[in-house]
Amino acid sequence: MDSNLELNKLLEDNSKYFRKDFFKSIEPSSTIKLDPRFLEYSDTLKVLICSKCLTTLSPLPITIKKHLKKNHLKYYKSLASTTLSTKLKAISTLEYTTYNSLSFIEPNKYYFPSLELNLNGFKCLECFYTSISNNIIRKHINKEHNIIGNKGKKSTPYLKDIPLLIIKGLDKSTKLSFIPKLPTKDLKYKDTIKSSSNSSIASNSTKSKSIDLSLELEDFNSTINNLTTTSFSNRVISNKELSFFIKLTRYNKYLEDKDTSILLELINLDLLKET
Numbered sequence: 001m002d003s004n005l006e007l008n009k010l011l012e013d014n015s016k017y018f019r020k021d022f023f024k025s026i027e028p029s030s031t032i033k034l035d036p037r038f039l040e041y042s043d044t045l046k047v048l049i050c051s052k053c054l055t056t057l058s059p060l061p062i063t064i065k066k067h068l069k070k071n072h073l074k075y076y077k078s079l080a081s082t083t084l085s086t087k088l089k090a091i092s093t094l095e096y097t098t099y100n101s102l103s104f105i106e107p108n109k110y111y112f113p114s115l116e117l118n119l120n121g122f123k124c125l126e127c128f129y130t131s132i133s134n135n136i137i138r139k140h141i142n143k144e145h146n147i148i149g150n151k152g153k154k155s156t157p158y159l160k161d162i163p164l165l166i167i168k169g170l171d172k173s174t175k176l177s178f179i180p181k182l183p184t185k186d187l188k189y190k191d192t193i194k195s196s197s198n199s200s201i202a203s204n205s206t207k208s209k210s211i212d213l214s215l216e217l218e219d220f221n222s223t224i225n226n227l228t229t230t231s232f233s234n235r236v237i238s239n240k241e242l243s244f245f246i247k248l249t250r251y252n253k254y255l256e257d258k259d260t261s262i263l264l265e266l267i268n269l270d271l272l273k274e275t
Contacts, residue, residue, distance in 0.1 A: 034048075
């Protein structure tokens with residue numbers, strides 16, 4: 001991201017897309033699967049990730065062994081001591097970036113599904129600094145930018161409800177946060193639909209459907225407009241008339257007992273305004 005102002009605008013303009021289900025359509029950053037398979041290595045950031053625990057680890061054998069024993073005891077007990085030592089030795093040869101060296105990760109560039117995603121983060125408006133703590137972001141703004149309000153009180157100019165990926169240090173209290181690759185209004189979103197299968201191997205198969213949310217919202221607006229000529233409860237709506245967005249949100253159920261005046265008010269929802 002070239003400019004902090006550009007990033008702020010991007011975050012503000014696309015805030016309604018910052019939901020975990022929308023992040024499923026973001027292409028993950030590449031990682032290398034290790035042995036055991038739930039350990040992954042990012043050769044870009046040089047960090048080791050446990051996909052089951054959504055956390056980062058030091059590649060030191062003693063650290064990994066302690067993690068396996070505490071969080072993956074069944075796997076730990078299944079290995080002979082010599083086998084475990086061989087695996088840990090192989091992992092320890094990886095190039096590793098220390099927590100302190102990761103003080104800044106370029107925002108809106110990487111997305112790791114195996115890291116913890118926090119949707120209630122904060123970002124300083126004056127710089128790229130982020131935090132999952134309201135108190136920490138306030139202290140940063142007051143200390144680093146010394147912004148004073150009109151009445152002599154220090155103000156807190158920050159964005160809230162910002163998606164952040166979390167990288168943990170060796171100490172449980174140390175956490176580094178950064179803004180992942182963001183879902184935006186221009187992205188094609190995928191919805192996973194389960195359908196029955198006649199296969200004897202699997203009873204369900206998965207289909208992916210691309211959805212342009214901006215078009216779906218327009219269709220939603222049009223549907224409500226069409227319904228204003230009559231009470232929704234007096235009209236039989238077939239499934240073919242309902243867009244995927246309405247089926248997904250079950251908004252037709254919400255509208256069943258609404259009269260014309262309420263439907264007209266719904267058309268003016270901020271959600272449906274063009275961005």
